[in-house]
Amino acid sequence: MRFSAAPSVASRLAIAVASEPERAHASSGAMPAGAREDALRHLLQTAADAGCTTVATRPEGDNERLLGQAWPFPSPFTVTVRTVPLSDGLDRLEARARRSLERMGLPRGETLLVSNPADLAGVEGRALWDRLTALKTRGLYRKIGFCATVEDGPDLLARRFQPDVVQIPCNLLDQRAEQDGTLEALAAQGVEIHTAAPFVSGLLFMAGDVLPPEFADYAPALSRARRRLAEARIDPMQAALSYALNLPGVTSVIASVASAAELRAMLAAAHAPRPNIDWAALALPQAADLSRTMHGAGRSPLDDFSRISSAA
Template sequence: MTAALGLGSAQFGCDYGISNLRGRVSEDEVRQILQYAAQCGLKAIDVAPYEGDVERILGRCWPFPSPFKPQIRSVRAERGLDWVESRLKRSVEHMGLARVGVGMIDDASDLMGPQGDALWARMEKLKAEGLFSRIGISARYEDAPVALAKRFKPDLIQVPTSILDQRLVREGALEALADMGIEVQVRSVFLQGLLFTPREALPANLQPLGPQLSRIRRHLLETATDPLHAALSYALNLKGVSSVIVGVTTAAELRAVIAASDRPRPDLAWHAFAIEDPIALSPALWHADLSDDPRVRERRSVICAA
């Protein structure tokens, strides 16, 4: 299963994740993580320009020669397409590379705006010039990834899916994308560590979800299933998915992830772990002011129904 794993780099450039108590990863630890990832055959490294100084950190910490195929993300398009192109080229330069594996549109709303077609044409130009080998789109559930794929026909599409967030699985979107010949990559398989976070440590906006999360963890305990193993097994065995991006803060965590990914898939009622709370499934809302948000009323009915 380890061939299907890729590595996220958000933790290398900033404090990221609800369950991350260590904060930003030190460069020594980044080197150890990358070295172990290389030894285990991981190839994809997901890199975004807004994650601190992560590109230069990676450039200083790659094992040599680097076996990885990084995938870089675009900045937002409001400053123009020349800026998008310049920043993509700078990302490659900062990492000390001549080219990368994938160039990815980071925010699908840029493709749905007035510059969408021109932005995609610019990405195709950079692919033809050899800056990256493939073009991808990072999409959210709300972006309707199947419709996006039909319009732009990317080589790769990355979407959030997890044991807690099963919306795209339930709707058949992942299989539909794969049937179109598109590589499907899954991110947020731990939903920023929500499955591992004790009830008392949840942000205020997630406190109403505490009882449901406790029930999920209790069910895993009763079936003698480690939450890490369950989350990875769910993502790695999804039909149509070719790669899964995970984030870690230490080499020890990566060893645990790889060990869990190599274990047999447990026999669980996977649908029972899905949550429907619109706030919990949108990490950007976890610390937001929701006092006047209609989703607060919506979540009450959903949680009560659960």
């Protein structure tokens, strides 16, 4: 009898290359010409060497093309791609999913996710899902699924469409997907669960005096969470990744990263022993309000692509 090895920590940590590459160079000004491409190659090679081989992308900006130019050869990476909004039209949505692979120089992708669950809940939801299913049948993507928050009812959507993958935020500050049974319900359906936004767009690392004004109401609760971690002598990055990586049923944790140095810091934190702490005590009581505030501020709780500050 053959036994398959348990997935390594690095293999379960997926990276989303930050859309603001200057984040890693904030103290030294804008990046010189060509430095962005070199930095991305270094980041990807660091990820490949560590065994961190899943890259999450979005169909906006120039990141997909830059990734296509920067893959190490031979490339060990698989990609997770998101759709454009259904409001662009079904034909445009399908064409852009194909175009994402072309821009990255890949014959096929690992996973294609509907970006907005409201697109599936609407009148064209079934037609949209049929388009994704056809792309999977043709071998362009191995898995299909959708992104959702707790408010979107991902369990019910999964029962209706039977996705391979659901991406959902669940982190130290917003633990609702674990506490209300959403993760358990998805796992019971055989769905592969990806959690997103482990760093809550950087809020976990920000002191109250530097919080953007729209998040000022959460400063006391954020301060309490940081104080609990400090008293337990636990680094916030270590705590965030340990919580996410140990969630039952979760197969992949997607974290935003802007540089090889940032990735090395994440990997070191992810490999650290799991802290002995009351995780539930770190959750924000106003997690639902925080999710709505992030949406209103243009910072999606579904990912850390645009983190407020660097965690490194």
